[in-house]
Amino acid sequence: MKPITFLLSCFFLFTLIGCSPNIEEERQWSSYRGYYSSGVLDNTTLPSHWDVEGGTNIKWKTDIPGLALSCPVIWGDKLFITSAISQTDNTILRAGSYVNSNPVEDESVHDWVVYCFDNNTGDIIWEKTAFTGVPQVKRHPKSTHANCTPATDGEHIVAFFGSEGLYCYDMDGDLLWKKNFGRLHAGAWAEHRGAIEWEFGSSPLIHKGVVLIQSDVRGESFLGAFDVETGDELWKKSREEHPGWCTPNIYNYNGKDCVVVNGYKHRGAYDFETGEEIWTMSGGGDIPVPTPQIGDGLIYFNSAHGRFSPVMAVKADAKGDITLEKGETFNEFIQWSFPRGGSYMHSLLLYENHLYNVGWNGSVECLNPLTGDRIYKQTLGQGDSFIASPVASDGKIYVISDHGLVYTLKAGPEFEILAENDLGDICMVVPALSDNAIFFRTQHSLIAVAGE
Numbered sequence: 001m002k003p004i005t006f007l008l009s010c011f012f013l014f015t016l017i018g019c020s021p022n023i024e025e026e027r028q029w030s031s032y033r034g035y036y037s038s039g040v041l042d043n044t045t046l047p048s049h050w051d052v053e054g055g056t057n058i059k060w061k062t063d064i065p066g067l068a069l070s071c072p073v074i075w076g077d078k079l080f081i082t083s084a085i086s087q088t089d090n091t092i093l094r095a096g097s098y099v100n101s102n103p104v105e106d107e108s109v110h111d112w113v114v115y116c117f118d119n120n121t122g123d124i125i126w127e128k129t130a131f132t133g134v135p136q137v138k139r140h141p142k143s144t145h146a147n148c149t150p151a152t153d154g155e156h157i158v159a160f161f162g163s164e165g166l167y168c169y170d171m172d173g174d175l176l177w178k179k180n181f182g183r184l185h186a187g188a189w190a191e192h193r194g195a196i197e198w199e200f201g202s203s204p205l206i207h208k209g210v211v212l213i214q215s216d217v218r219g220e221s222f223l224g225a226f227d228v229e230t231g232d233e234l235w236k237k238s239r240e241e242h243p244g245w246c247t248p249n250i251y252n253y254n255g256k257d258c259v260v261v262n263g264y265k266h267r268g269a270y271d272f273e274t275g276e277e278i279w280t281m282s283g284g285g286d287i288p289v290p291t292p293q294i295g296d297g298l299i300y301f302n303s304a305h306g307r308f309s310p311v312m313a314v315k316a317d318a319k320g321d322i323t324l325e326k327g328e329t330f331n332e333f334i335q336w337s338f339p340r341g342g343s344y345m346h347s348l349l350l351y352e353n354h355l356y357n358v359g360w361n362g363s364v365e366c367l368n369p370l371t372g373d374r375i376y377k378q379t380l381g382q383g384d385s386f387i388a389s390p391v392a393s394d395g396k397i398y399v400i401s402d403h404g405l406v407y408t409l410k411a412g413p414e415f416e417i418l419a420e421n422d423l424g425d426i427c428m429v430v431p432a433l434s435d436n437a438i439f440f441r442t443q444h445s446l447i448a449v450a451g452e
Contacts, residue, residue, distance in 0.1 A: 060122035084145035103138035162200025201245030235275035302342030312337035
């Protein structure tokens with residue numbers, strides 16, 4: 001075959017399957033917090049300053065109906081988000097720290113919707129209603145009925161709505177398959193008032209043609225793997241675990257892919273191909289939320305709630321039960337740990353040989369990722385609260401308060417605030433990064449921030 005004929009054949013093949021030959025998977029913000037939840041995309045042209053009200057460095061702004069804490073995801077020129085739209089619930093999200101966990105009393109019919117946007121213009125390319133009905137679980141005032149971030153591999157877009165099901169579409173919005181796992185109650189237990197209803201929050205991950213789901217709930221918790229083409233179950237492993245909002249991640253050791261999950265009773269890793277357990281440990285915050293982070297031959301964990309809030313680094317060669325004995329901070333497979341200081345909601349950020357830990361109160365702690373030694377600890381936004389995990393690009397770290405104030409920090413061993421920008425709305429969602437824009441999802445809008 002002549003070279004030009006071969007190249008044309010490759011181009012038409014990529015077109016046929018819906019992928020671009022120029023798409024770099026590593027540069028797509030394809031799931032919760034980007035490429036394998038790293039929260040990092042370098043070599044961009046993102047601005048340090050913008051003004052939503054005045055329009056400076058604002059590429060576009062589009063209002064989104066309903067309420068959701070799901071993050072935007074990107075593949076090429078397409079951006080995907082989800083939302084849950086109530087017929088009667090027009091209340092706002094409750095920002096800030098407070099102890100009132102009474103659920104929102106709303107038994108109206110909702111529409112669970114998947115949106116596809118042109119990320120250059122903000123125009124809606126398609127929108128699909130996945131499910132219509134009354135939510136099976138109530139939501140916390142600081143939560144929504146669409147908390148799970150979708151995932152895409154450039155051919156499929158997978159949206160998980162907890163008790164309302166798992167849905168897979170092609171890039172044109174055609175439904176390929178759907179699955180229902182029954183009622184998934186991821187709320188806590190309070191002795192004086194029973195189960196607290198928070199809604200579901202673990203996001204799906206697509207890896208090598210497999211959809212991975214972590215469902216830690218009241219009842220039958222599980223980790224499951226499903227064929228992205230058909231939805232067929234490949235394996236499903238029961239977990240004895242407290243309810244949580246953890247999203248799984250992937251690491252590779254000796255050529256074998258491992259699915260790693262956070263947890264309280266059952267933090268650990270599973271063989272990607274078979275679902276067989278590789279290692280396990282217990283202990284930590286009893287309502288785990290943060291996603292494990294991968295780097296330096298280590299898997300980084302944090303969690304908080306209850307008596308303990310650990311941060312730790314587990315070695316990639318871990319096997320068996322690696323639970324720390326009382327008083328221990330390391331063992332054969334745990335490189336370092338400390339029992340307090342982990343974040344309740346935030347996933348850690350590993351960036352340029354530093355590990356960043358953001359707290360609900362705006363504390364920013366910079367650690368040595370190989371030793372756990374503290375480099376600095378400072379606090380942002382006195383009196384505000386913080387839910388969205390940090391992201392980084394080109395030596396800058398973006399930390400967002402619940403009330404929409406974005407702090408741009410200088411990466412590295414010295415604490416320095418480079419900029420403060422106000423989104424003008426509640427924001428409790430991790431932004432999405434692309435080559436030339438950062439996309440913020442606020443309570444009411446999707447905002448594209450880009451330089452000249």
